[in-house]
Amino acid sequence: xxxxxxxxxxxIKTRGQQVTLRCSSQSGHxxxxxxxxxxxxxxxxxxxxxxxxxxxxxxxxxxxxxxQFPNYSSELNVNxxxxxxxALYLCASSFDSQLTEAFFGQxxxxxxx
Amino acid sequence: xxxxxxxxxxxxxxxxxIVSLNCTYSNxxxxxxxxxxxxxxxxxxxxxxxxxxxxKEDGRFTAQVDKSSKYISLxxxxxxxxxxATYLCAMIDQAGTALIFGKGTTLSVSS
Numbered sequence: 001x002x003x004x005x006x007x008x009x010x011x012i013k014t015r016g017q018q019v020t021l022r023c024s025s026q027s028g029h030x031x032x033x034x035x036x037x038x039x040x041x042x043x044x045x046x047x048x049x050x051x052x053x054x055x056x057x058x059x060x061x062x063x064x065x066x067x068q069f070p071n072y073s074s075e076l077n078v079n080x081x082x083x084x085x086x087a088l089y090l091c092a093s094s095f096d097s098q099l100t101e102a103f104f105g106q107x108x109x110x111x112x113x
Numbered sequence: 114x115x116x117x118x119x120x121x122x123x124x125x126x127x128x129x130x131i132v133s134l135n136c137t138y139s140n141x142x143x144x145x146x147x148x149x150x151x152x153x154x155x156x157x158x159x160x161x162x163x164x165x166x167x168x169k170e171d172g173r174f175t176a177q178v179d180k181s182s183k184y185i186s187l188x189x190x191x192x193x194x195x196x197x198a199t200y201l202c203a204m205i206d207q208a209g210t211a212l213i214f215g216k217g218t219t220l221s222v223s224s
Binding site for chain 1: 117119121145147154155156157158159162201203205206208209210211212213214215216217
């Protein structure tokens with residue numbers, strides 16, 4: 001098991017609602033990245049936070065937003081949920097954006113109905 | 114054309130077989146090539162990574178990169194039922210901030 005924990009593990013929301021997903025980084029890691037993994041697909045990069053600042057963003061609309069806190073834990077917020085937002089949301093933590101040393105959490109399974 | 118292409122399978126082999134998993138990519142600027150294993154309902158776990166071209170071996174696993182063909186491979190020797198999982202290839206983007214994944218290949222090893 002990695003030291004990266006995500007909560008909740010499962011979530012069901014209604015279209016149009018808002019959701020907040022949480023990620024606790026591995027000890028000593030100052031970088032958190034979020035990915036969306038639709039069923040049968042590889043993970044897709046949403047954004048990365050390094051020392052509380054957004055450090056890169058993938059091709060996701062502004063209704064996907066994030067935060068990183070001083071203890072380097074992180075939140076992913078999604079507004080105006082759509083059915084296509086149903087996916088496994090993964091966070092990965094690393095030190096100084098070293099992606100070769102990134103560890104993934106177990107993910108949050110979001111279902112939008 | 115997607116940046117990283119990977120045949121999703123599924124791939125079924127008997128225990129003890131040699132497994133070959135492959136990806137192609139389109140961006141010649143990629144330098145880091147990763148292989149992850151993902152069990153059902155779990156996050157991806159890094160198996161190994163290679164920088165630039167060449168081979169890398171770790172136990173039963175060997176990763177190969179051919180930059181001239183933009184083709185990477187993962188070989189699993191003496192496959193075990195515990196190897197049954199989805200295998201994802203990934204590359205680090207040019208900005209160094211994102212992993213670009215293939216779709217993943219689902220492998221089933223039967224005893």
